[in-house]
Amino acid sequence: MFLAHRLAAPFGVDLPRVVPLPMTRPSIALDPPGGRHGPSRRQLLGMAGLLALGGCASSAGHAPTTLAPADVAAASAPFPFADPWVATVVGTPAELRAVLPDGPAPQRATLERFPGRAIPEGFWYYDGGLTYSTLLQERPAPLVFVIAGTGADDRSRLMILLARTLHAGGAHVVLIPSPSHANFIVTAGSTFMPGNGEQDAADLLKVMDAIRQRLAGRIQVTRYDLTGYSLGAWHAAFVARADAARAAPIGFGRVLLINPPLSLYHSIQQIDAMLYRGLPQGIDGLDRFLARLTDHLAYAVGPNDPLDFSGQNVVLELYQRLQPSDESLATTIGLAFRLSTTNLIFTSDVMNRSGYVFPRGQEFRSTTPLGDYLAVALRLSFTDYFNDLFVEHYAGGGLTRQDLIDRSDLRWIGGWLAGQKQIGLITNADDVILAPGDLDGLREIFGDRASVHPHGGHMGNLAFWPVVEQISGYFTA
Amino acid sequence: MTSTIGRSTAAALLLLPLAGCATAPPQPQGMAPPRRPITEFLRPGETREAANPIAIYDPFERTNRAIYKFNAQFDQYVYLPVVNAYTSVTPAPVRRSVSNFFNNLEEITTFTNSVLQGKVEKASPTLFRFIINSTVGLFGLFDPASHLNLPRQDEDFGQTLGYWGLGNGPYLVLPIIGPSNLRDATGMGVDLGTDWVLLQQLPSDVRDDLFYDLLFWGLWPIDARYQIDFRYHSTGSPFEYDLVRYFITKSREVKIRN
Numbered sequence: 029m030f031l032a033h034r035l036a037a038p039f040g041v042d043l044p045r046v047v048p049l050p051m052t053r054p055s056i057a058l059d060p061p062g063g064r065h066g067p068s069r070r071q072l073l074g075m076a077g078l079l080a081l082g083g084c085a086s087s088a089g090h091a092p093t094t095l096a097p098a099d100v101a102a103a104s105a106p107f108p109f110a111d112p113w114v115a116t117v118v119g120t121p122a123e124l125r126a127v128l129p130d131g132p133a134p135q136r137a138t139l140e141r142f143p144g145r146a147i148p149e150g151f152w153y154y155d156g157g158l159t160y161s162t163l164l165q166e167r168p169a170p171l172v173f174v175i176a177g178t179g180a181d182d183r184s185r186l187m188i189l190l191a192r193t194l195h196a197g198g199a200h201v202v203l204i205p206s207p208s209h210a211n212f213i214v215t216a217g218s219t220f221m222p223g224n225g226e227q228d229a230a231d232l233l234k235v236m237d238a239i240r241q242r243l244a245g246r247i248q249v250t251r252y253d254l255t256g257y258s259l260g261a262w263h264a265a266f267v268a269r270a271d272a273a274r275a276a277p278i279g280f281g282r283v284l285l286i287n288p289p290l291s292l293y294h295s296i297q298q299i300d301a302m303l304y305r306g307l308p309q310g311i312d313g314l315d316r317f318l319a320r321l322t323d324h325l326a327y328a329v330g331p332n333d334p335l336d337f338s339g340q341n342v343v344l345e346l347y348q349r350l351q352p353s354d355e356s357l358a359t360t361i362g363l364a365f366r367l368s369t370t371n372l373i374f375t376s377d378v379m380n381r382s383g384y385v386f387p388r389g390q391e392f393r394s395t396t397p398l399g400d401y402l403a404v405a406l407r408l409s410f411t412d413y414f415n416d417l418f419v420e421h422y423a424g425g426g427l428t429r430q431d432l433i434d435r436s437d438l439r440w441i442g443g444w445l446a447g448q449k450q451i452g453l454i455t456n457a458d459d460v461i462l463a464p465g466d467l468d469g470l471r472e473i474f475g476d477r478a479s480v481h482p483h484g485g486h487m488g489n490l491a492f493w494p495v496v497e498q499i500s501g502y503f504t505a
Numbered sequence: 506m507t508s509t510i511g512r513s514t515a516a517a518l519l520l521l522p523l524a525g526c527a528t529a530p531p532q533p534q535g536m537a538p539p540r541r542p543i544t545e546f547l548r549p550g551e552t553r554e555a556a557n558p559i560a561i562y563d564p565f566e567r568t569n570r571a572i573y574k575f576n577a578q579f580d581q582y583v584y585l586p587v588v589n590a591y592t593s594v595t596p597a598p599v600r601r602s603v604s605n606f607f608n609n610l611e612e613i614t615t616f617t618n619s620v621l622q623g624k625v626e627k628a629s630p631t632l633f634r635f636i637i638n639s640t641v642g643l644f645g646l647f648d649p650a651s652h653l654n655l656p657r658q659d660e661d662f663g664q665t666l667g668y669w670g671l672g673n674g675p676y677l678v679l680p681i682i683g684p685s686n687l688r689d690a691t692g693m694g695v696d697l698g699t700d701w702v703l704l705q706q707l708p709s710d711v712r713d714d715l716f717y718d719l720l721f722w723g724l725w726p727i728d729a730r731y732q733i734d735f736r737y738h739s740t741g742s743p744f745e746y747d748l749v750r751y752f753i754t755k756s757r758e759v760k761i762r763n
Contacts, residue, residue: 153577153738181741209741312548315558322755371742378743382540389536394574395567400543402744403557407546416540 095126095497107483107492112458113357115488118347126496128192134161134203136182139238141216148378150392151214158216158235161187161203163195168248170281171200172503173236175267177258177487179368181205186257186490190499194255197500200247202239206260207231208368210375220379221421222372223292223414225266225435232267236278251281253503257487258461261288261453262438268451269441283451284502287459287487290470292436294463296410302460303362306355311407317359324350361460361486370405373413374398382417442473452477452502454495456484559751561676569678573746576683577737580730584681588730602646603728608657609638609645613703614696618660622668627658659760662699663692667761676750684753 096103105124109115140157147154161182172194176187182203191201205212207228213220216235222228243249256264264285271277289295307313325346352360377384378392385404386392419429427435434440445451453474457467471478479498481489489495538544543553554560563569592600612635619628634650634657642649651657666688667673674687685693704712704721711717742748 374743385539385541387536387539395570397566399557404543
C-alpha cells in the first residue's frame with residue numbers, strides 16, 4: 029500500500045490534471061533545450077514586482093471587491109505575464125487568483141442518452157452514460173449551462189472554477205463535458221464525429237433538454253444562461269443559434285463565450301504548428317523531448333531542495349526553476365492538444381468502425397494492447413482527422429471540404445450572432461489559438477460586446493480575479 | 506502486518522509471469538490492416554516499439570490490463586465507497602493525524618533505505634523527523650518536524666535496488682495495489698517484511714489487541730487510498746493504461762535519481 033500511494037502521484041502532480049488538459053492549460057512546464065532560456069527567475073520576480081508596483085499606481089481609487097485577494101498590493105496588480113506562452117502554461121499566480129467562498133462541491137450524475145447503445149468492452153467505464161455535474165441553489169435562480177473545452181470534462185479545473193464562480197453569484201450550474209471528450213463521443217454523440225458545430229449543438233441541446241427535464245421537480249429556474257470556454261465557447265455559439273431556431277427553444281437569457289476560436293479550422297492549424305516549434309525533428313523527436321523533460325524534472329526536484337508539489341504555485345515554481353523557452357512552452361501546449369485529438373481520433377474511429385487507425389474487424393477490449401494505435405494517432409493531427417474522416421463522413425450530406433471549413437467559422441453564423449445582444453465575448457488579444465486576423469473577426473461580430481484583455485494567452489487569466497469578477501458580473505448584473 | 510497486500514503481492518509475482526506467457530500477438534491474423542497502419546510511419550530500421558514515444562517494457566500487457574480493470578472496479582465498488590464513508594465520519598484534523606501516524610511509521614523504511622544508499626543528507630533529517638514526531642508529535646499523530654525545516658523524504662527498497670543499478674524489469678499491475686514493476690514489487694515485499702519483523706517486537710498484548718488489528722488491517726489501507734488523488738478513468742483517454750504506465754515509470758526513475 030505504501031508503494032501504491034507513492035506511485036500514484038506521478039511527478040507529484042496528479043495525472044488526471046496533467047494529462048487531459050487541452051484547450052485548458054497544460055499543468056506542467058517543460059524544460060528548456062540547452063542554451064535557450066527565457067527570462068531568469070530573478071528577472072521574472074523583478075518583473076512581477078515592478079508590475080505589482082505599476083499596478084498600485086495605475087489603479088488608485090479602484091474599489092476592492094469581494095472576489096479580490098486580501099493582499100491590497102496583489103489586488104491591484106495587472107496580469108503578470110506578457111508572454112502568452114508563459115501565461116497559457118503557468119496560468120495565474122496564486123496570490124492574484126479570485127478568492128471564492130467555500131461552497132459545496134459539484135455533484136456528479138450520469139445520463140443515458142442512447143439506452144441500449146452497444147459500447148465496446150474497452151469503454152466499459154462509460155456504461156453508465158454521460159457524466160455531468162450540477163451545483164444547485166436552494167432557492168429559485170437562473171441556471172447556467174457550462175460547456176467544457178477540447179477533451180475536457182465536468183471535472184476539469186477550469187470547469188470547477190467556473191462552477192464555483194457562477195454558484196457564488198447565485199446561479200444553478202450544470203457542467204457538461206465537451207462533445208470532443210471520449211465520454212461524450214461514446215455515450216451522447218449521434219455521429220461519433222465531433223467538430224461539426226451544428227451537429228455538436230444538436231447533441232448538446234438533447235443533453236441539456238434531458239438534464240432540464242430531470243431537474244424540473246427539484247429546482248426552480250428563473251432563466252437559462254449558457255457559457256463555455258475555448259472549444260466550449262465555440263460550441264455555445266452554435267448551441268445558442270440552434271436553440272433559437274427550434275420550435276420550443278430553451279431561450280438562453282445570457283450567453284458568454286470565453287476564449288473561443290473564431291474558426292476551428294484556423295485554430296487547428298495554429299495548434300499543429302505549436303507542437304512542432306520545440307520539435308525540430310517532428311513528432312519522431314517527441315521521445316527525446318519527453319526524456320529531456322524527465323531529466324529536468326529530476327533536477328528540479330533535487331534532493332536538498334524538494335519541491336512541495338501540494339503548493340498552490342506548482343506550475344509557477346516549476347517554470348521558475350526550469351525556465352523553459354517559448355518553443356518548449358509552445359510544444360507543451362501543442363502536446364496537450366495533440367493528446368486530446370489522439371483520444372478523439374481513436375474514440376471516433378473505434379465507435380464508427382472506420383478502420384482508420386484501429387483495424388475494422390478487431391474488437392476493442394480493455395485487454396487490447398494499444399501501443400501501435402497510440403503511436404499512429406499521436407502522429408496524426410486534427411487536420412488529418414478532418415481531411416480523412418470528417419470530410420468523407422459529411423460528403424454524404426453533399427458538403428464539400430471547403431463548405432465544412434466555412435461552417436467551422438463563427439462568421440458562418442456571424443450575422444445572427446452580431447444581432448444577439450444577449451451574447452457576449454471575453455478573450456485575450458494574445459490568445460495563442462487565434463490565427464492572424466481572427467481577433468479582428470471576433471471584434472467585427474461582437475462589436476462592443478467583445479471584451480478583449482491585452483494579456484492572458486489561451487485561458488491563462490481565467491482565474492485572475494478581475495476576469496473572474498467580470499464573468500460573475502456578466503451573469504449577475 | 507502480513508496484510509493482504511503482502512500476500513497478494515507474492516501471489517501476483519508468481520502468477521503474472523505465467524499468465525503473461527499466454528499473451529497473444531497484438532494483431533490477430535487475417536484482419537484487414539487499418540488505413541493508417543503503423544508501418545506507414547516507421548523510419549527505415551525503426552521498430553514498432555521505438556515509434557511509440559511512451560512505450561515501456563511490458564511483456565505481460567494483457568494480464569496487466571485485465572488487473573488494471575479489476576483495480577478500477579474494486580476502486581469503484583469497494584475501495585472508494587469505504588474511503589468516502591471514512592471521510593464523511595471523520596473530521597479533517599483527525600484524518601490528517603491518521604495520515605501523519607502512518608507516514609511516521611514509513612520514516613523507518615525511508616531511513617533504512619537512505620542508509621542503504623549511503624545518503625546521509627536524507628537519512629539524518631529522516632531520523633530527526635522520526636524522533637521528533639514520535640515524541641513531541643505524540644506517536645506521529647502530529648508533524649512538528651515539517652515546521653522545523655525537516656521535509657519528508659521518500660525512499661524504499663525498490664529505489665535502493667534501482668540506485669545500485671538494478672533495472673525496472675517488466676512492468677506489473679498488482680491487484681489492488683496498482684502499477685509497479687518487478688524490481689519495485691520485490692522491494693515493496695522486502696519493506697513490508699521488514700515492517701512486519703519490527704512490529705513483532707511490540708509486546709504481545711499490544712499485538713493481540715483488537716485496536717491493533719483495526720489499525721493495520723482497516724485504517725492503514727483506507728488512509729493509503731485516502732492519500733491518493735488518482736481516480737481511474739478520469740483522464741478521459743482510451744490510452745489511460747499507456748499514459749499511467751509511462752508516468753509511473755518516469756516518476757520512479759526521477760525518485761531513484763534523487
